[in-house]
Amino acid sequence: MSTRAYNFCAGPAALPEAVLRRAQAELLDWRGIGLSVMEMSHRSDEFVGVASKAEQDLRDLLAIPANYKVLFLQGGASQQFAQIPLNLLPEGGTADYIDTGIWSKKAIEEARRYGTVNVAASAKSCDYFRIPRQEEWTLSPDAAYVHYTPNETIGGLEYDWIPDTGDVPLVADMSSTILSRPLDVSRFGLIYAGAQKNIGPSGLVVVIVREDLLGRARSSCPTMLDYKVAADNGSMYNTPPTLGWYLAGLIFEWLKEQGGLEAMGQVNRRKQQKLYEFIDASSLYSNPIATADRSWMNIPFVLADAGLDKAFLAGASARQLLNLQGHRSVGGMRASLYNAVSEAAVDALIAYMAEFEKENG
Ligand code: PMP
Numbered sequence: 001m002s003t004r005a006y007n008f009c010a011g012p013a014a015l016p017e018a019v020l021r022r023a024q025a026e027l028l029d030w031r032g033i034g035l036s037v038m039e040m041s042h043r044s045d046e047f048v049g050v051a052s053k054a055e056q057d058l059r060d061l062l063a064i065p066a067n068y069k070v071l072f073l074q075g076g077a078s079q080q081f082a083q084i085p086l087n088l089l090p091e092g093g094t095a096d097y098i099d100t101g102i103w104s105k106k107a108i109e110e111a112r113r114y115g116t117v118n119v120a121a122s123a124k125s126c127d128y129f130r131i132p133r134q135e136e137w138t139l140s141p142d143a144a145y146v147h148y149t150p151n152e153t154i155g156g157l158e159y160d161w162i163p164d165t166g167d168v169p170l171v172a173d174m175s176s177t178i179l180s181r182p183l184d185v186s187r188f189g190l191i192y193a194g195a196q197k198n199i200g201p202s203g204l205v206v207v208i209v210r211e212d213l214l215g216r217a218r219s220s221c222p223t224m225l226d227y228k229v230a231a232d233n234g235s236m237y238n239t240p241p242t243l244g245w246y247l248a249g250l251i252f253e254w255l256k257e258q259g260g261l262e263a264m265g266q267v268n269r270r271k272q273q274k275l276y277e278f279i280d281a282s283s284l285y286s287n288p289i290a291t292a293d294r295s296w297m298n299i300p301f302v303l304a305d306a307g308l309d310k311a312f313l314a315g316a317s318a319r320q321l322l323n324l325q326g327h328r329s330v331g332g333m334r335a336s337l338y339n340a341v342s343e344a345a346v347d348a349l350i351a352y353m354a355e356f357e358k359e360n361g
Pocket of ligand 1: 077154174
């Protein structure tokens with residue numbers, strides 16, 4: 001049996017043990033060719049095979065329509081904060097952004113360098129505890145796109161609905177929610193996600209973009225950041241992050257073996273439900289987010305007495321329940337329940353929380 005700890009890190013996050021074991025087994029000699037995947041040309045038949053299988057598996061998992069390109073890029077989700085306006089916001093244009101927390105605010109600040117940003121709605125007025133419904137949004141009639149953050153990794157807010165922006169392309173930062181359940185990709189103009197939560201190791205960002213949005217980059221856009229250049233070159237305009245791409249491919253295969261996103265969605269639904277139910281029934285722990293807007297993947301909670309935080313974390317570590325400390329900007333605790341965090345991990349966490357409450361409540 002494994003001695004691996006239960007890892008609740010927000011990212012880089014837990015990876016499935018089966019994937020790590022497979023990568024380990026293949027590391028020195030990838031499928032009998034005498035090299036590791038890191039040591040072969042990205043243009044070799046072998047690597048191109050790895051890359052296109054990963055793309056196809058992702059397409060299968062998310063049922064990505066044929067008129068979307070899938071790009072495997074670098075620079076993390078943060079680079080997308082600039083790359084999106086450089087590609088989709090014409091000089092002098094306006095883009096609508098929805099502010100639901102720290103990650104949407106970062107996207108807003110970066111986009112302001114490239115044009116006019118209309119913050120069409122903000123959760124600020126309710127202390128970021130609730131997502132404004134679409135009836136409360138003030139969208140601009142001439143927006144080049146609408147950007148939102150379906151899951152706020154730090155605040156723990158998640159939309160359980162997809163905004164309807166008509167003909168205006170909807171752009172979504174899905175870094176911490178992609179692959180957690182089925183998704184209707186056709187509702188979006190562009191989806192992006194840093195890999196280090198549900199896709200694989202850091203160093204890779206996946207972009208799913210509708211083909212008609214390619215070829216719109218402003219002339220000052222660096223070649224490396226032009227989506228069309230990436231799409232025309234199969235994400236190999238330069239040397240891609242080959243190890244990360246390969247590992248993402250192993251994760252996609254693993255997800256298919258688990259039964260795909262329908263099955264993952266059922267497990268993920270149960271995992272978060274259990275933890276929220278426990279927190280809501282407790283008098284020591286609490287989560288402030290409006291019930292309908294609670295994140296499945298990132299569950300922040302505080303202890304009624306912050307003086308107990310240290311003891312709580314120490315006890316958790318002693319039980320191999322790791323990385324439960326909240327983000328440095330907000331404190332408290334946070335349990336991230338990505339795909340590779342098993343239901344047994346959530347059960348172990350709840351058992352520990354109950355025991356700690358009994359001793360300290
Ligand atoms: N958006 C969201 C929702 C995130 O959670 C993160 C990282 N935690 C980022 C963007 C930034 O990602 P990266 O570090 O890959 O730039």
